[in-house]
Amino acid sequence: MAVPKRKMSRSNTRHRRSQWKATPVALVSCPRCRSPKQQHIACPTCGTYNGRQVIEPSA
Template sequence: MSTPTQKHTRSRKNIRRGALKLKTVALAECAKCKRPVRPHTACAFCGSYKGKAVAKV
């Protein structure tokens, strides 16, 4: 493996690392219990999806 021939500046290093940020979690509100849940998933607290009961909790 070869070694770098030129030094990378701090700004060039930080620009490259700028794409490594964490993404925020998308949240929606449950139609029944009004708690925050992930979109397109059943609610873990009341077991409903789009206002209908789909799982026993």
């Protein structure tokens, strides 16, 4: 197993970690009710997925 020979400085560590960025959640509009929803997940507003009713709508 590879082991570092020297301690990595704080500035180098932070510079390397600065590239770790979280990506925002991709939202698409529901084809039935046009509300924003996540891809490949049933719509929480109308409860449909792939053109059919899969869950009870939330209120």
